Amino acid sequence: MNTSILSARGLTKQYGPTVALAGVDLDILPGESVAIMGASGSGKTTLMHALAGIVTPDTGSIAFSTPTGVVRVDQLDERHRSQLRRESFGFVFQQGLLIPELTAVENVAIALMLGGTPRIAAETSAAAWLAALGLAGMETRRIGELSGGQAQRVAIARAQVTGAPIVFADEPTGALDSRTSADVMGALLHATTGQGRTLVLVTHDETVAARCSRTIRLADGRIVGQPGGVGAPTPPQQVATGQAPVPQQVQPPFPPQQLPYQQQHAGQPFPQQPYAQPAAQPYPQPAAQPYPPQAHPGQATGVVPNGARP
């Protein structure tokens, strides 16, 4: 039985004469943290963007398992891909891509407000996430009034506030010094796999990759085999974050304490937002086309559990 939350088969993508992906098979289990590494131009970002429904592969399939069924990401039209990204995926980029005119709490809350959550409830939830990521008291600062590491924590809060089961991060620590990078990576793991969620990140940094539960390496658009490589994903493991273990739960992310920010909004309940697919507007389900459509020999070659590294 395929228990993957994301399963890609035979992904190819070409930009003119440039082959970005040359046939990628990959299974990602719920609760895993997977680092994608490889030389510049090897296809890391293209792979992550394909998995996240940002770019459409030329060929191949991407199946996203949800509590209500399997979504074929590669077959969605742009509107449904946009809906999927907004509701089911969180994103953290190297520069955070935060809105400088907005405060920290507004930058986080906007992710919920785009989904229809009222402003006060969205900001209350956003403030709880900021506090959980060590930013209590900084809610009303604009992004330019935060350090690079603090801004990345805001980006992590924004990626998580909707309860997205998968977070995609592209060089989330790339612009940070090594100490801040370690702090932000700890916060990212705490907020994702520490809550039973799944993290897929692109990095050039071996120390960042080593903190993930496994690493895949790309070369010329393919996952490359490694000595000792295995053909299947390793079971998810609790990643050390330097903090007390967090019980596996979906939402709320951390106990909703009454923080100073929230006290200003007393009476507003902390929104309970367990992850669930919207029942009213389901994605097209490939009912007649069971996944995977065909057998794929040599699945996920080149997958190396970090614990098994030489």
Ligand SMILES: Nc1ncnc2c1ncn2[C@@H]1O[C@H](COP(=O)(O)OP(=O)(O)OP(=O)(O)O)[C@@H](O)[C@H]1O
């Ligand atoms: N939109 C695009 N148009 C044309 N070529 C592209 C486009 N996106 C990616 N490519 C090319 O596809 C190949 C893979 O790019 P990709 O960004 O996935 O690599 P990467 O491993 O993430 O590189 P880096 O580490 O430098 O970010 C590269 O040769 C790149 O130039």
